[in-house]
Amino acid sequence: MIPRPSYRSSLALSFLAALIVANVSGPQYIYPTFGTSLTERFNWSPIQNSFVSTACFVGVSFSGPLCSWMIETLKTRKTLQVSALLMFLGPFSVAQTYAGRLPDSFVLCAFYLITSGIAGAAAYLCALDSQSHNFKQRRGLSMGLTTASVGTCGVVFSQINDLLFGSERYEKDATAWNDSTYNFLIFLAFTMSAGILFGSFFLGPVQNHSSNRQVIYEQIDEEQQRAVFVDTRDSSASDTDSVESSPLLTSSDLDKLEGDCASEAVISGINVLKHPIGLALFSTLFVVLGIGYIYLANIGQILSAISGASAGGDANQHARNLHITLFSLGNCGSRAFFGALSDVLRNKFGIHRLWIFVFALVSMLLTLTWLVSTSAMTLEKLIPCTVVISSAYGIAFGVGPAVTTEFGTEVFARNWGIFLFAPAFGSQIFNVLFGALYGHQAEKQNSHNCYGAVCYKSTFRIGIICALAVLAVLSFAIYKAGLYRRRIPNEKVI
Numbered sequence: 167m168i169p170r171p172s173y174r175s176s177l178a179l180s181f182l183a184a185l186i187v188a189n190v191s192g193p194q195y196i197y198p199t200f201g202t203s204l205t206e207r208f209n210w211s212p213i214q215n216s217f218v219s220t221a222c223f224v225g226v227s228f229s230g231p232l233c234s235w236m237i238e239t240l241k242t243r244k245t246l247q248v249s250a251l252l253m254f255l256g257p258f259s260v261a262q263t264y265a266g267r268l269p270d271s272f273v274l275c276a277f278y279l280i281t282s283g284i285a286g287a288a289a290y291l292c293a294l295d296s297q298s299h300n301f302k303q304r305r306g307l308s309m310g311l312t313t314a315s316v317g318t319c320g321v322v323f324s325q326i327n328d329l330l331f332g333s334e335r336y337e338k339d340a341t342a343w344n345d346s347t348y349n350f351l352i353f354l355a356f357t358m359s360a361g362i363l364f365g366s367f368f369l370g371p372v373q374n375h376s377s378n379r380q381v382i383y384e385q386i387d388e389e390q391q392r393a394v395f396v397d398t399r400d401s402s403a404s405d406t407d408s409v410e411s412s413p414l415l416t417s418s419d420l421d422k423l424e425g426d427c428a429s430e431a432v433i434s435g436i437n438v439l440k441h442p443i444g445l446a447l448f449s450t451l452f453v454v455l456g457i458g459y460i461y462l463a464n465i466g467q468i469l470s471a472i473s474g475a476s477a478g479g480d481a482n483q484h485a486r487n488l489h490i491t492l493f494s495l496g497n498c499g500s501r502a503f504f505g506a507l508s509d510v511l512r513n514k515f516g517i518h519r520l521w522i523f524v525f526a527l528v529s530m531l532l533t534l535t536w537l538v539s540t541s542a543m544t545l546e547k548l549i550p551c552t553v554v555i556s557s558a559y560g561i562a563f564g565v566g567p568a569v570t571t572e573f574g575t576e577v578f579a580r581n582w583g584i585f586l587f588a589p590a591f592g593s594q595i596f597n598v599l600f601g602a603l604y605g606h607q608a609e610k611q612n613s614h615n616c617y618g619a620v621c622y623k624s625t626f627r628i629g630i631i632c633a634l635a636v637l638a639v640l641s642f643a644i645y646k647a648g649l650y651r652r653r654i655p656n657e658k659v660i
Contacts, residue, residue: 212604225283231580246365314497460600501563
């Protein structure tokens with residue numbers, strides 16, 4: 167008989183599997199490594215390129231309700247198995263399109279990438295949901311590390327692309343099915359699907375079989391009784407979970423829920439967006455993630471606009487991979503750091519996690535202002551812009567899930583799926599806007615490509631206006647919910 171793994175061993179394997187699954191669940195961060203090659207091969211217009219470049223992100227964001235339904239219906243293991251299959255089919259189909267074996271329609275390519283986005287979103291949500299159940303303490307840190315892992319996806323695969331699939335390693339006149347882009351897409355199909363399939367064996371809520379749980383009935387009055395669940399092994403666990411799960415409610419809100427006697431306050435569905443903090447979170451994700459993603463997805467065009475027509479293809483590919491790596495490092499670093507920082511600020515100093523979003527918005531505002539005000543932009547000056555925008559992007563994804571758990575861990579997958587609509591709309595709207603304004607400037611220059619800072623300034627000016635509006639919404643939510651006052655939990659969350 168095979169001995170059952172200990173609780174700590176199962177927890178460690180689950181945590182490791184969550185990091186691995188998250189690391190191969192970010193096709194939206196990998197697209198820029200091969201997106202320019204697709205555009206050049208199929209000669210897409212700026213609008214068509216913008217449509218395809220956001221396809222992965224649209225699949226990730228709009229599939230939130232579908233992914234949460236899959237987890238609730240199929241459970242974690244089957245959801246990951248389906249995700250592994252879809253993740254294989256997405257890049258594999260794009261590779262066959264690139265090789266000429268499938269129709270070269272940009273709509274079909276977008277569909278394949280949307281499929282990859284759905285697979286990545288479902289797998290990533292399984293990893294986050296597993297962490298939210300297994301780590302009731304330090305949720306900001308555990309979920310921040312998981313979101314950081316998906317952020318490193320761009321680092322890992324952009325460097326693999328640079329080192330193993332560089333254009334210098336292949337003959338220039340090689341057939342389309344044997345060049346660097348084709349082989350890289352095949353590599354993606356097998357590697358990412360295998361990583362997700364690995365997680366299906368370990369992810370899910372880990373049960374502590376050694377704990378003794380019994381039910382004790384307490385008399386409240388002559389007409390009503392309630393059941394109190396006591397864990398004799400660790401009686402503080404449910405207290406700390408309750409403290410971590412329900413800080414959004416004031417004492418008056420708790421009085422209203424007293425009749426329901428819920429173990430934790432649950433807010434889901436449209437009521438999440440009616441809550442001031444929910445509305446502020448949705449608005450912040452809309453702008454920060456929308457602008458951040460169009461910056462990443464169009465980094466090749468931004469670099470070409472800055473460097474000019476004289477820059478060679480190999481130089482542009484290396485600069486593109488460098489900025490993708492920097493964006494991924496800033497993204498994943500801020501997810502882990504600010505996720506842990508949100509725990510410290512909230513539990514020790516009584517500062518709500520929403521304040522970190524204020525910092526993200528202000529830093530992005532300053533960066534966008536510098537981008538539109540500097541006419542002589544260079545590749546060296548763009549590096550700090552990439553780092554700051556990626557950090558703000560990482561804050562939104564790193565702290566956002568921890569804030570979402572405050573509406574109730576039992577409905578986390580459903581609520582996070584709702585919030586993912588924000589970056590879906592944001593990325594699509596800003597990316598279409600970028601493509602239209604970029605194409606307009608290119609036409610004025612009588613060229614298919616646009617050169618100069620004028621190519622992106624108009625888009626970022628609109629981004630500044632939107633960021634100022636969201637900052638006002640965020641300030642109102644902080645005032646309305648009374649988060650300008652320190653609120654240290656009664657029970658310390660260790």
